[in-house]
Amino acid sequence: MAVPEQGGRMPFFYNTEGRLIQVDYALQAVGRGSTTIGLRTKDFALISSQVKPTRSLLEPAEKIFVVDDHVGATGSGYIGDVNTLIDELRLAAQRHRLAYDEPIDVGTLSRGLSQYLHSFTMYTVRPFGASIVLAGADELGIQLVQVDPSGTTFKGSGFAIGQYADEALEAIKNGYRPDLTVEQAIALNTQAIEGVNGGKSQIEHGIVRKETRKFERLALVEN
């Protein structure tokens, strides 16, 4: 029996400490991505992502994605992996409409994504190097969910992924109040992203509100 060891021949097995190193590496890849924040109150959910400083003549990359009328998503990590996962989400949303003639709920959507990601931790393949933050509205209210490369899903009111995520989350925690207005939330996310990245950044926002149940991308703010 081959002994699985750190970086050994069987990298997809548990190592001697009981860790899946491929999944750890995937999380490290996410940690190198651009700072991305999700914030939720009972009235709305806001997702914000730093668009990495681009050189001149280059169009800024799209970081906030419409998944369906009522759900949006953003991600951090390898952008190709993020795009693939977004496509998977959009497909799931439309399949649900086809099957039930109703918009998909965020729980079902994130569970599908989680199972998809998890399947890549079981075999000799590279797990996705991307985490996704979903913001949506459904029968249960406003939802904010983070899904990691391992398939681990978190539900909550504040998330940060990517570079300096811990510091950004700290800033969000300190500034969070349950009665935050949309404007205050945008300011808080902007402050957090700019604070940890040392100065003005291009940030893209997306918001879903309880009254409308519609997800909308906000125009990229040029700084």
Added chain:
Amino acid sequence: MTTTVGIRSKDGVVLAADKRASKGFFVGSKVVQKIFPLDDTIAVAIAGQMSDAEYLVSLAKAERRLLALRRGYPLSVKESAKLIANIAYSGMKSYNPFFVELVVAGVDREGAHVYTNDMSGAITSEDFMSSGSGSPIAYGVLEQGYKPDLTLDDAKKLGEAAVRAAMERDPGSGNGVDVVALPNGRWHAEVN
């Protein structure tokens, strides 16, 4: 069974359809909706097997939404008609045809368009089109009344008149008319 009509006017398109669903010689329903919107800009009037048509329309809706999200702008009427035709064609080629005849009408960047799709996957585009068992009668009214400079309001009246004429003589059509008008200028370059 059914009579559906699509008319292209200078400021939009009109779809009209009767409300009868037939079960052989029996009137199965008197309140059937035969016009389905794909979005704000395009609608489809269906004739033939209801289940096939509804499934085809929902599938087209899903595929259109996905492509629009991926590429960042919505599908034109022509692209939508071709999408539906391709689904119908693959059905026919796999010996499982969709028993439908659809009128696809809508507005896009270029203006108003009317297409018909049949179960073989063929598409044709003309200024006005009709499908279903009452279409020969509806065409009589359309041929008499259609003019290229029709306003949207005139087109609505002509569409309704065509379906009403068919309802008088075609036993497969009846129980009232639904009319949908899609004015030009609803097309948006942006998705969301």
